[in-house]
Amino acid sequence: MVFYDVLAKVVALVGAGAVKWRSLQGEADPPAVGDAPQIPIGRPQGSIPTLKMPTARGWAPGQLPVAAPGLTVNAFxxxxxxPRWILVLPNGDVTVAEALQSGGKPQTLFDHAMVATMRRAAAFGESPNRITLLRDAxxxxxxxxRHVLLEHQKQPFGMALLGNTYYVGNTDGVMAFExxxxxxxxxxxxxxxxTFKSDGHWTRSLLPSPDGQRLYVGVGSLTNIAEGGMELEEGRACIYELDLQTHHCRVFADGLRNPVGLAWEPTTHRLWTVVNERDGLGDETPPDYLTSVADGGFYGWPYCYWGKTVDDRVPQDAARVATAVTPDYALGGHTASLGLCWMPAGTLPGFDVDGMVIGQHGSWNRSTLSGYRVVFVPFANGRPAGPPRDILSGFLAPDESVSYGRPVGVAIGPDAHSLLVADDVGDVxxxxxxxxSR
Structure with missing residues (x-):
C-alpha cells in the first residue's frame, strides 16, 4: 500500500504540473452547463492525464452538509x-444498497496510482454486498x-419493488426475490x-416502466474510450429494456458511456438518464449530461460526444457518428452525476416548479474539482428550463484537499416532502x- 500511495502522489503531481502548464496557455474554461453549452475543443492529455481526488475524511461529530436557504438537513x-442507492418502499421503509468497487488487477503504473488514489478517496475496497432496510416508524x-434485508449479493445497486417481487441490479445481472x-x-x-459483464463501470440502476411490465437497466462501458476494442464493449454503454413477463432483454439505447440514474418525466412520459462522459480531454470537455432517451437512440460513445463532435483518439465509424443524438442538458465537465429522481413542485420549500434532482458524486479528472453537491434542474413542458440550483453542498473542503462526503443516490422521502441522499464517503x-417538516 505504501508503494501504491507513493505512485498515486507521483502521478498526481506530474498530472497537476501538466494541468498547470496547460492552464498557462489560456484562461480557464467556463462551466459547460445548460441546453446550449460552450464546450472547449478537446485537448488530449495523453499518458499524463489529470489525477486529482480529495482524501476521504468523513464528517466530524455535529458537522453537516450545507442545505439551500429555507431547507434543513439531518442524518436519517x-x-x-x-451506501450508494436508495429505494423507498410503498409502506415507507427505505432500502439502501451498500456496495463498493473492488477487484480487478491493475496493469499499468497509472492503474496502480489510480487504485491507490481511489482507496484514499474511499472509492475502492472490500464491498459489503448487502441491502439494508431502514424504518422510521x-x-x-x-x-x-435497521435490518439486513439481503446479503451476499454481487455489488448490488439498483432496486425495484413490483407487487411481491423485489428486483436487484447486481453488477453481473438482474435478480428477482419474493x-x-x-x-x-x-x-x-x-x-x-x-446476465451482464461485471467489470469496468459496475453500477446497474433499475427503473420500472409506469405500467410495471418492464424494467430499464443502466449498464456502463468497460473503459474510457474503448481502448481494448469494441468487441470487449459489446453489450455495454447502454440502457436495456427487460420484459418481466417473457424475460426478453434488449438494448433500448446505446452510445451512453455510463448511464446511471434513471427517471420518468411525467408530462411526456419519456425516460431520462444522467450520463458520465469520457475523460482525458480537458476540464469541461466533454460535459456530463442529463438527457431524454429515445428507443433506438445512439448517443455517440465512443466515437463522438455532444452530438457529432468526433473524438480523434478513437478509430471512427462515420455511419454511427451520423446518427448520434445530441443530449438535452449539459451538467459540466466530470461532475460524475450519478443520482437522479423526479421532484414535483412544492416537495421542498422554495422549489416551486417540477424538475430533476441530481446527485453529483464529484470529479477526479480535472484541475479544479467539480460536482460534490446535489442540484435541481427545473423543467417546463417536459424539458429542462433554467440553470441548476444547489439543494445540498459542503461535501468538499474549500481547499479541495478532503471530502467529508460524496452524494450518490437521491430519492423523494416517504412523507413526499423530503429528499433522501446517499453519501458513500460519509456512510450516511x-x-x-x-x-x-422536522
Whole structure:
C-alpha cells in the first residue's frame, strides 16, 4: 500500500504540473452547463492525464452538509458501509444498497496510482454486498430500526419493488426475490433474469416502466474510450429494456458511456438518464449530461460526444457518428452525476416548479474539482428550463484537499416532502426538508 500511495502522489503531481502548464496557455474554461453549452475543443492529455481526488475524511461529530436557504438537513441513518442507492418502499421503509468497487488487477503504473488514489478517496475496497432496510416508524425523520434485508449479493445497486417481487441490479445481472409487504429480511435464493459483464463501470440502476411490465437497466462501458476494442464493449454503454413477463432483454439505447440514474418525466412520459462522459480531454470537455432517451437512440460513445463532435483518439465509424443524438442538458465537465429522481413542485420549500434532482458524486479528472453537491434542474413542458440550483453542498473542503462526503443516490422521502441522499464517503443517508417538516 505504501508503494501504491507513493505512485498515486507521483502521478498526481506530474498530472497537476501538466494541468498547470496547460492552464498557462489560456484562461480557464467556463462551466459547460445548460441546453446550449460552450464546450472547449478537446485537448488530449495523453499518458499524463489529470489525477486529482480529495482524501476521504468523513464528517466530524455535529458537522453537516450545507442545505439551500429555507431547507434543513439531518442524518436519517448513519454507520452504513458505502451506501450508494436508495429505494423507498410503498409502506415507507427505505432500502439502501451498500456496495463498493473492488477487484480487478491493475496493469499499468497509472492503474496502480489510480487504485491507490481511489482507496484514499474511499472509492475502492472490500464491498459489503448487502441491502439494508431502514424504518422510521415514528415519522420523526430519523430511522430507528435497521435490518439486513439481503446479503451476499454481487455489488448490488439498483432496486425495484413490483407487487411481491423485489428486483436487484447486481453488477453481473438482474435478480428477482419474493418479498412480503413489511418484511425486514429476504431469505429466498432469488431468480436470475439477466446476465451482464461485471467489470469496468459496475453500477446497474433499475427503473420500472409506469405500467410495471418492464424494467430499464443502466449498464456502463468497460473503459474510457474503448481502448481494448469494441468487441470487449459489446453489450455495454447502454440502457436495456427487460420484459418481466417473457424475460426478453434488449438494448433500448446505446452510445451512453455510463448511464446511471434513471427517471420518468411525467408530462411526456419519456425516460431520462444522467450520463458520465469520457475523460482525458480537458476540464469541461466533454460535459456530463442529463438527457431524454429515445428507443433506438445512439448517443455517440465512443466515437463522438455532444452530438457529432468526433473524438480523434478513437478509430471512427462515420455511419454511427451520423446518427448520434445530441443530449438535452449539459451538467459540466466530470461532475460524475450519478443520482437522479423526479421532484414535483412544492416537495421542498422554495422549489416551486417540477424538475430533476441530481446527485453529483464529484470529479477526479480535472484541475479544479467539480460536482460534490446535489442540484435541481427545473423543467417546463417536459424539458429542462433554467440553470441548476444547489439543494445540498459542503461535501468538499474549500481547499479541495478532503471530502467529508460524496452524494450518490437521491430519492423523494416517504412523507413526499423530503429528499433522501446517499453519501458513500460519509456512510450516511441525509434527509433534506423544510424547517417545519422536522
Amino acid at each position: 441513518a448513519t454507520g452504513l458501509k458505502h 415514528d415519522g420523526d425523520g430519523v430511522a430507528e430500526e 418479498y412480503a409487504n413489511g418484511a425486514t429480511t429476504i431469505s429466498g435464493p432469488g431468480r436470475r433474469l439477466t 443517508i441525509w434527509r433534506v426538508a423544510g424547517a417545519s
